[in-house]
Amino acid sequence: MTEDEVFEQAVDAALDSMRDREPFDRERLRTAAEVARPWVMAQAQEQQRKHAQQMASVEFHRVRWTAEHPVFWRWMFVVVLPTAPMVIAGLVLRVEISVFLTWSLTALGLSLATLWLSGKGSWGRWVARGWSIIGSGTSMLTLGTSFALLAGWAEWGFLLLFALGCLGAMALGDAVATVLPTGEVIRAIEAADVALREWRAAVLELGVLPVLRAEVRSRETLPGVELRYRDAAGLQKGGSLIGHQPVPAGRRLADLVRRLDGGNFALAGPRGAGKTSLLEAFRQGAYLEPRQPLDLVVMVAAPVDYVPREFVLHLYACACRAVLSYVELVHPYARKRAGRRDLWWREAPDEAVTAVRAALRGLESIAYVRTHTGEASGKFGFRGAEVGYKKSFSLAGRPATFPELVDDFRTFVAAMAAALDPERLVIIIDEMDRIGAGEQARRFLNEIKAVFDVPGCYYLISVSTEAQHDFELAGVGLRSVFDSSFDEVVRVDYLDHELARALISRSVEEFPESFVALAYAFSGGVARQLIRSARAIVRQEQGTPLATVAATLIEDEFDRVCKTTADALTAAQTQEDVTGLLRVLVGRGVEDLRGYRKSIQAAYDGEDAAIKNLRDLAAARVEFLAVVRDYFTNDLTEVVPAQVDALARARRYAGSNPVTGLALLQEFSAAMPERPAPEQSPQ
Template sequence: MCGVSLDAETWLYRDMRTILDRLVRRPEFAEEISRLKLRPRKVVAEVAEDPAVLAGARHAYESLASERQALDAHGRREPIGWPLNWQPDAFERRMLLAIPCVLVVWVAAVVLFGSWLPGVVELSLLIAVVLIVGVLARLGLPDTVWSWLRWKRDHTMLAMGLPVSRWDRRQVLRDEVLVPELREWLNRQTQPSFELTLELRDATGLTMPPRQGALVQTDAVEACRREVNRDYPGAVGLAGTRGAGKTTIAERAARDEFTDSGRLPVLGVLTSAPVRYDARDFILHLHTCVCRAVLDFLAESGEESETRQQWSRLLRRHRIRAMIGALLRIVLSIGTKLGLALGAATLAWGWPPNPALLGGFVRNLASDPEEFFRTISWSDVWVVLGLLPVFVAALDFVIVLLWAVTKGISRAVRRLHGWLSNDRISSQLEALRALAHQQLRSIRFLQTHTSGWSGKVSVPSGTDMSMTRSLAKAEQPWTHPEVVGRLRDFFELSIDVLANQISGIVVTIDDVDKIADPDEAHQFLNEIKGVFGVPHCLFLVSVSDDALTSFERRGIPARDAFDSAFTSMINVRPFTLEQSRTWLAHRALGIPEPFVWLCHCMSGGLPRDLGRVALTLYDLQRDHSQLSSVTHAMLAQDLDIKTRAFAQTAKPLPRTGDDDPHTLIKHLSNVPLNYHLDLASLAQRIWPDTDSPLDTELARLRAEVACYLVFCQTIAEIFHDQLDPVGKVDAVTALAKVRQHMALDTPLAWNVLMDFRAALNLADQPGVCMACDLTKRASGQLWNSSTD
């Protein structure tokens, strides 16, 4: 991808300032700027010069810069239109002299015979004259003239496409760069607010899905950006807990958001493996995804994918059918209404109908409507009322017909533009498109080829002799090595053919961490890693934390599939408090620090959960404004969802000794949704009544429920209307760690939570003293499990 040219840089600064001038006048931004006592012009100037904003804006305008450079390069290749020393030979002079002769003959024919020639004949003569003049000019003029005309056509097409591309880039610049960056910049201009009242001034961004919007720059994002811009082949594992953002990073890489300036874009292929696939079937599925990605990249319009083009063709077919049906209905309506009008005329003027009388009636009505209506009779009124629906129906018919003709002409002009444009794909790209279609058919269908010959000989005696021979070939399914080999060949061929358009291919294989059995995940990677290692092809695979641990143990005798399959591993960690604050600042203005802390603790810093908590905050801010009210409302919603999920999980569990899952379900039904300062007493009754390690599924579920209830009570005890923000940052970070541990290791989460409560003296508050006994019991179990 080319760097931003001087003209594109000028456009960029101009568009940035124009868009920012409009944004600062939006009510949500204008109110915040006024509250901060800033001048809008100063805001525009400083945001436009911010390095982070400029980097994102330049990335958004890189494609426009490439088009501008292509236009400039094409302009420098302008050929000579008319050679100065050109002298036509005898044949060329005859061709050029024939042109005015043809024109004179045509003009004379129109003048002499135009009065009685049909219009169709005149149009045919005009088309013939244009074609003849074009052929004569082609034969008589030098080749340089036609080369210059072709250059001028292509240059005009490029120049016409540049404003359209600039308009598209402006929308991307506004929505994906300037709006979130302006929100974050305004949030940085104010001191952190520790208000305990929630007053969101621009909260529409909170409804945005977590994977959309500005990307928070984390260590994992930077590591992935480095991998995308390397030249050697690689397979990179994205390891982390579920919801940490592995899918978002992989999708952004496949969407060419990590490619450096100066490099061509990458071709992204998105696929997933959420369940255990047969390796051969998955590689065939991956082959299909690659073929479709290539077809989308080679889409003829350059703007629509192959699927969109198929949909457009079907849509045009159905629209034509609908338009024909509408025209037929209008014609039928006109006929019916015309019959009614003739019936009214017959009743008014008698039978049989007189066409001359009706024609004179219509002429009088059209020539002098005022005089006609002044002298109209009652019999004429019936005819006028009968003709009125006919006129309306005829007008509808003309409008529909003109609309259809206009659409047809517009479509024809677009097709002619595409045919004449220099953007038509070359024969190499056309062959690659045909190969992709062919391989898609080979993957989907078992093919059978039949060939043969037959002959027949008849003799005079009436005896016939015939011979037939045929050969049928049925294509066998590809074996696993053939599947791998063909996919690698297609990767290499696609990269070679598209070498001037892409810098490589990025393939994302998502959801491998969702394969439940680690052994199956190991086997799956062992079976598909044969496709890794293609030059200029990067594979991004989302894996579990166990894969990261195994990879980091490389170099010791214990090697596994993760160590041998990946060239590197990226650890995708949950957000820190600062990163959660940045994520929220991209989406809303006016979130005070206590509410940022609340969102971070409830989500544990996981981007997916942070998006859900932010959406809940957006829904609650209409009815709840105080910190305590928002906290209890958020906990009530979360408790309602979690207790139902715990109860559904407990139902199928078997009874273990004296422990009955129905007892746990009964306790869950007694969880108070509106009062959260006495949940620890219920947690004491739910915690498994055993001194042995948590070795049964029911005991582990009880521990999860008890830990979750104490966590909710801790949230309610910290985030109240008398919150003192001094020294709470470390506490918020620790509580978010507890939330992260709850999804992975319940005893560890319990231990950290109890230490946290003891450090903040929460055990001295009402309703929490029972947690001390839980701490002792949990500590004893942890001690027993560690000694075992």
């Protein structure tokens, strides 16, 4: 079953399951699914890969009797069968020996030439196939004619009977192979059927249904302050792209890759903004155009403690394995052909076979250098002469130097990009922002950028916001290694309310707006935290009021704030007395959050910067909980996106910059006259 058929069946099944929804516009929903097709199919990429592997296994077992002896069958079809008619005809017709030799040697010469051509590429295999078909047909006709002449039968009657017998035998053989397959074929077919069902289910449940739910939800709002939802199974799908919402940064990055013929692009943004999720979605094809072929993507993580040569070795090995995995998905027979030069009857693109062989050589050359040795000997005496020659090879562990390794890697990547065109080769280096933007990050980039700028290859690298700042300074004449390494820098921002709403609507059906806003406020615009907050909400019983759900989340967060701060104080290396602050954290109470925040701020007035920062972080996070409790009450009849965006922004700062966080919370509360504002934030 093809990808198109699986997708269409999933769309039809999803539309049939949603017929009772109002409003229901079948054509609009089908169009939305078609537009989101790359994202949909990316959800089930692993299941698709598994199905392709199982189908390749089925075909392999069906032709195993020929695959086990490829040289024999090549000689049989290309040389023996085309040559045999000339030999048989010469013997039966009793032609002159010169004519007999001419016919036989000519047929043998053409057969050997065709055998040589069969190993020279796709066109040579097509010539060999045609020659073997002609030779097989000629053999049947010659044998039929010869038997007819020897038996004294009417020549054409026997030929007809012989031809029908041959066709019947072939049909019977196919029927027997289909009806009575071997045990290995049966097991392979059963495994392929299971893989197909899993693929279809993944496309439907992880791809099409979330897209259609989001499309329906985008045109309606669900008011209410009681927890109601129809289905929240999508929140339990760990590890899938259902936790990633397509964002403008991803679309811009995809547009750059689509328009440019290679390049180096940085993905910048604060920690937690979703850079890794975006790159993972890009790897799985979520940002492709509809019906665009999959990219070959190599994804590695930048090491915190790195050695340039070891990192390039790791990148080289990952690239080789990615090529093998990609070719196995797109051209399942190529890897088998790469290992068996004589499987000429099983078609696979020469480019794919070349890529597989290059990847296998690359994996071997990473660890070893092949050395060849030869030895000749001779002996002469009265009884005759003896001459011998011995040839062998061994694998020596002489490691390549770093420049040699870089050159080998660039050659391999360039060859893969050319061989797989129009499919694109993308190399992703994630989590480089863990190194930061200081001297260590600059040194790392300076040493590995030797592998950049390969024609036809795209490098996508996640960097910190400080690196983006250095890149932008090049516009005023302050050049840096970041500016010289990247063609473009794309910024990833936190989710806003609209994007968060779209993400939750893919995972939860018919979720009220007030609860979406509550999950978003607690997440601070971080996609992973948004899913966690939504899971915490749906764990409550349906029908629970908004204020009660908010109180549960507040209590859980309050407990984490106090415990983590107390643990950090206990582990802090300080000579100052923090007993008072620890006593406040231990004797906590959630009833008066603002009073508790004041107690935290007053519990320590020392000069230790680390302790003061812990104190202020705890105070800001507690103040955030107080504002959330004031805002998310059972009287909340309308969610204003700008207000919720402001609250989520304050949440982010409360966890990283407490002074700014408290100031933002003060502004938010001041805009709500009925809600008391917190006191001036500490300076």
